[in-house]
Amino acid sequence: MTNSAVIVGAGVIGLAAAHRLAEDGLAVTVVDAAPDSQSGTSVHNAGWIVPIMSAPVPAPGMLGKAARWMTKKDSPLYVRPSLNPEHVRFMLAMLRYCNPRDFNHGMGALTTLNERTVALFDAYDKQGVAFEYHQVGQLLAFHTSEGMQEYQRATAPVERIGHTAVPLSGDELRDLEPALGPHVRRGLHCAQERHVDPASLVKGLEERCRELGVRFIRSSRVTEVRSSGSVVTSVLAGCQEIQGDLFVLAAGAHTGRLSRLAGCRLPIQPGKGYGFDDRSGSVKLRHSVYLGEAKVAVTPLSDRLRFAGTMEFGSSDATIDPHRVRGIARSAHEFLPGLRPTEQPRAWAGHRPMTPDGLPVIGALPGKDNVLVASGHAMLGVTLAPVTADIISATVEGGRRAAELAPTVRPFAPERFTARRRA
Ligand SMILES: Cc1cc2nc3c(=O)[nH]c(=O)nc-3n(C[C@H](O)[C@H](O)[C@H](O)COP(=O)(O)OP(=O)(O)OC[C@H]3O[C@@H](n4cnc5c(N)ncnc54)[C@H](O)[C@@H]3O)c2cc1C
Structure with missing residues (x-):
C-alpha cells in the first residue's frame, strides 16, 4: 500500500507529479537541492506547450548538421569537445538513433503521449493551479521554402491528434504578426498550440501543492539512496533522512x-540552452513564434518578450557563452527588424534533460520495487509535465487505469536502456 511519496526534484516535472499524487491523497514530500524554484531550467525556457513539436531530437541528418555547425561559435547546435567517457558514450549512443526507423518510432510515441496535453493544461484551472496561460496558437516563420519543408515533414504525423500546421505565405504571416520582417517568406500556423510563463507555472504548481499539504525540503541535495534489498527505504539529503513508501x-x-x-545508471545528459528577456516593448507579438532557420523561440509574455534557443552538449555548468547569446540576438533582429532593446539583456542558461533516443524516461527504475523515474523530457518538459504526472499517478494506482495507459507508456520505460546494455 502506497501512502507516502518522496519526490526528488522541484522542477516542473517533480512539481506536477507532487500535485497529482497529493490530489490522489498521498502524503507527499518534495526535496530539492536549490533554495527555491525560480532559478532552474523549468523557469528558464520558452514556455511553449507544443504537441506539434513531437519530433525527437536525434533525427536523420543531424550528424551532418552538427558537423557543419561545429565550426560556428554562434550556431544553434554545438557539441563541446570532451573526453569525459559518459559524454562520449552518450553522443555515440545518440548518433545510433539518428535513423528513420528510430525517429519514426519516437515521433509516434511522443505524438501519442501528447494526445491529452492541452486538455490536461486546460484542467489545471479547475484544479486551482494559477498561472499565465496563452491560448493563441503559434507561428513558425522561415526565410526559405526548404527550411519550412523540413518542419512540414516533422509536423504532419501530429495531425492525427488534432494539431495542425497550415502553410502560409510571408504576407499572410505578417497579417497575423506585422512585426515579422520582409525576409520571412513562408510559414506554418499551428492554431492549437499554447504557451505559458514558465515561472508562473512553477509558482502556481508549488502554491497549489502547499495548499494540498505537500512538504517542501529545500537547499538539500540527495547524496545517498538507502535500500533494503530491492526496496528503497530512504534518501539522505543534507543531514536529513527522508523516508517514504514510494520515491520519484x-x-x-x-x-x-x-x-x-x-x-541503476540511466543515460541522461544536459543539453544546454540560452535565452534572455526583452522588456523594451519595441516589438509586439500575440503568437509564440519560431524563427525557423535560426531555431530560436520567441514567446510573448504579459510584460516581456522571451527569446530562447541553442542546444549545446557536453556542458553542465551555468556559464553563459556570449557567442551563443549573440547568435540568438542576431537572428531575432533578422526576423523582427523593429526590435530595439533599451538595455543590455541579462542572459540565462538552462539544462534540458536529454536521453540518447530523445524520449523521456517515465516508469519503474529497474532493480527497485518502489522507485519511479520521471525525467529526460528534453525540449518538451513543460509540455509533457501534466501527462507525465498523470502516468505517475496511474502507475501508483495500478489496476485498470495503469493497464489502459500501458501501451502509451511502454516506449518510455527506463528498462529500455538497461535491457539494451544487458543485450
Ligand atoms: C532554452 C530552453 C528552452 C526550452 N523551451 C521549452 C519549451 O518551450 N517547452 C517545453 O516544453 N520545454 C522547454 N524546454 C525544456 C524544459 O525546460 C525542460 O525539459 C524541463 O524544465 C525539465 O524539467 P525537470 O523538472 O525535469 O528538470 P529541472 O527543471 O532541471 O528540475 C530538476 C530539479 O532537481 C533538482 N535536483 C537535481 N539533483 C538533485 C539532487 N541530487 N537532490 C535534490 N534535488 C536535485 C534541481 O535543483 C532542480 O530544481 C526548454 C529548455 C531550455 C533550456
Whole structure:
C-alpha cells in the first residue's frame, strides 16, 4: 500500500507529479537541492506547450548538421569537445538513433503521449493551479521554402491528434504578426498550440501543492539512496533522512547521477540552452513564434518578450557563452527588424534533460520495487509535465487505469536502456 511519496526534484516535472499524487491523497514530500524554484531550467525556457513539436531530437541528418555547425561559435547546435567517457558514450549512443526507423518510432510515441496535453493544461484551472496561460496558437516563420519543408515533414504525423500546421505565405504571416520582417517568406500556423510563463507555472504548481499539504525540503541535495534489498527505504539529503513508501526521481539533467545512487545508471545528459528577456516593448507579438532557420523561440509574455534557443552538449555548468547569446540576438533582429532593446539583456542558461533516443524516461527504475523515474523530457518538459504526472499517478494506482495507459507508456520505460546494455 502506497501512502507516502518522496519526490526528488522541484522542477516542473517533480512539481506536477507532487500535485497529482497529493490530489490522489498521498502524503507527499518534495526535496530539492536549490533554495527555491525560480532559478532552474523549468523557469528558464520558452514556455511553449507544443504537441506539434513531437519530433525527437536525434533525427536523420543531424550528424551532418552538427558537423557543419561545429565550426560556428554562434550556431544553434554545438557539441563541446570532451573526453569525459559518459559524454562520449552518450553522443555515440545518440548518433545510433539518428535513423528513420528510430525517429519514426519516437515521433509516434511522443505524438501519442501528447494526445491529452492541452486538455490536461486546460484542467489545471479547475484544479486551482494559477498561472499565465496563452491560448493563441503559434507561428513558425522561415526565410526559405526548404527550411519550412523540413518542419512540414516533422509536423504532419501530429495531425492525427488534432494539431495542425497550415502553410502560409510571408504576407499572410505578417497579417497575423506585422512585426515579422520582409525576409520571412513562408510559414506554418499551428492554431492549437499554447504557451505559458514558465515561472508562473512553477509558482502556481508549488502554491497549489502547499495548499494540498505537500512538504517542501529545500537547499538539500540527495547524496545517498538507502535500500533494503530491492526496496528503497530512504534518501539522505543534507543531514536529513527522508523516508517514504514510494520515491520519484525527477531531478532533470541530474537524474542520471541520482539513478546511479539508486543502483541503476540511466543515460541522461544536459543539453544546454540560452535565452534572455526583452522588456523594451519595441516589438509586439500575440503568437509564440519560431524563427525557423535560426531555431530560436520567441514567446510573448504579459510584460516581456522571451527569446530562447541553442542546444549545446557536453556542458553542465551555468556559464553563459556570449557567442551563443549573440547568435540568438542576431537572428531575432533578422526576423523582427523593429526590435530595439533599451538595455543590455541579462542572459540565462538552462539544462534540458536529454536521453540518447530523445524520449523521456517515465516508469519503474529497474532493480527497485518502489522507485519511479520521471525525467529526460528534453525540449518538451513543460509540455509533457501534466501527462507525465498523470502516468505517475496511474502507475501508483495500478489496476485498470495503469493497464489502459500501458501501451502509451511502454516506449518510455527506463528498462529500455538497461535491457539494451544487458543485450
Ligand atoms: C532554452 C530552453 C528552452 C526550452 N523551451 C521549452 C519549451 O518551450 N517547452 C517545453 O516544453 N520545454 C522547454 N524546454 C525544456 C524544459 O525546460 C525542460 O525539459 C524541463 O524544465 C525539465 O524539467 P525537470 O523538472 O525535469 O528538470 P529541472 O527543471 O532541471 O528540475 C530538476 C530539479 O532537481 C533538482 N535536483 C537535481 N539533483 C538533485 C539532487 N541530487 N537532490 C535534490 N534535488 C536535485 C534541481 O535543483 C532542480 O530544481 C526548454 C529548455 C531550455 C533550456
